[in-house]
Amino acid sequence: MTAALTEPGASGAPGAPGAPAAAPARAARRRVHPRSALAKAAVYLLLLAAALTVLFPVYYVFAGAFMRPDEIAGYPPALVPHAVTGRNFSGAVHAVPLVRQYANSVLVAGAITAAQLFTSVLAAYAFVFLPMRARRAVFGLFLATLMVPWESVVIPNYLTLSGWGLGNTYFGLVLPFLASAFGTFLLRQSFRQFPAELRDAARIDGAGHWRFLWRILVPLNRPVLAALAVYVFLSAWNQYFWPLIITRTAEMQTLQIGLSTLRDSEMADPGLILAGVVLSLLPTLALVVFGQRFIVRGLTTGAVR
Structure with a gap:
């Protein structure tokens, strides 16, 4: 009889599943203190x-691009366009x-992105898989270029490219950005996580360096x-100083230079400026929205081993 009462799993045994004493403990855990609820609500309101x-x-920016000039210049300024109009976009074009400059920005940013991906892949592969003397020293010198403002x-780049004609x-806009030490570093860290056994298996199967x-x-x-592609494209898309000094005609300038032209005194219409900014923001917003998960996954690769 005593053994039956003390048998594990019995309803009256201490700590047994389903014991009546466990119900008040669970109910106590479910209770939320009023102060903790207020603190959580305050955090959400702050966020x-x-x-x-x-x-x-x-x-x-998006709302002002569809407003009339009197709505933007009024006091207080309108927060919602009363009559949606597309005159700002046509006026900015x-x-x-702006259309030619938009195409220039797409072409230049796309070429820089493709070139940096290609060169970074090759350089990172060489630092990880190819035999090299003083590998660490060479890689340290390679990374030291990141410290150069x-x-x-x-000025040296400008004088060199101008001397070459x-x-x-377009070559002048793209040539200084064909390689990147940051891209090489990021891909090298990722390539180092690749198992050496799989590389040996691929070599046994006859896969050379290029195929592997x-x-x-x-x-x-x-x-x-x-x-890396998202990061490089955004950096190239937002370039301002280099396109400003290397180009001389409006047809070769990029979109960022065209937006600064809209701010001239003779064209000072805030609606035109906002419309141009909207056109400039569309690719960047699309990349950030749809490429955010790739940015997070890519930049955290190798953080936990």
Whole structure:
């Protein structure tokens, strides 16, 4: 009889599943203290206020692009367009060669992105898989280029490319950015996570360096490549100083230079400026929205081993 009462699993045994004493403990855990609920609500309100502060300028850029000049210049300015109009976009396109400059930005940013992906893949593969003397020292010198400010090499680059006759050309816009130490570093860290056994198995199967790189290694590192592509494209898209000094005609300038032209005194219409900014924001917003998960996955690759 005593054994039956103390048998594990009996309803009256201490700590047994389904014991009546466990019900009050579970109920106590479910209770939420009023102070903790208020603290959680305060945190959410603070996060909401921060989100609205960050998103409001973006909203007003899109809203102002469809407003009339009197709505933007009024006091207080309108927050919602009363009559949606597309005259700002047509005016911005006719004020400067914005369509040509938009195409220039797409072409230049796309070429820089493709070139940096290609050169970074090759350099990272060489640092990881190819035999090399003083590998660490060479890689350290390679990374040291990240410490050189871009402003210190602008004038030498400008004099060199102008001497070669590449000023005001697409080659002049793209050539200084064909390689990147950051991209090489990011891909090297990702390639180092590749198991050496699989590399040996591919070599036994007759896969050379080129086949192993493009058939096996690159497909397995797509998140990192996507993150690098998004980063490089956004950096190239937002360039201002280099296109400003290397180009001389409006037809060769990029979109960022065209937006600065809209701010001239003789064209000072805030609606035109906002319309041009909207056109400039569309590719970047699309990349951030759809490529955010690739950025997070790519930049955290190798963080946990």
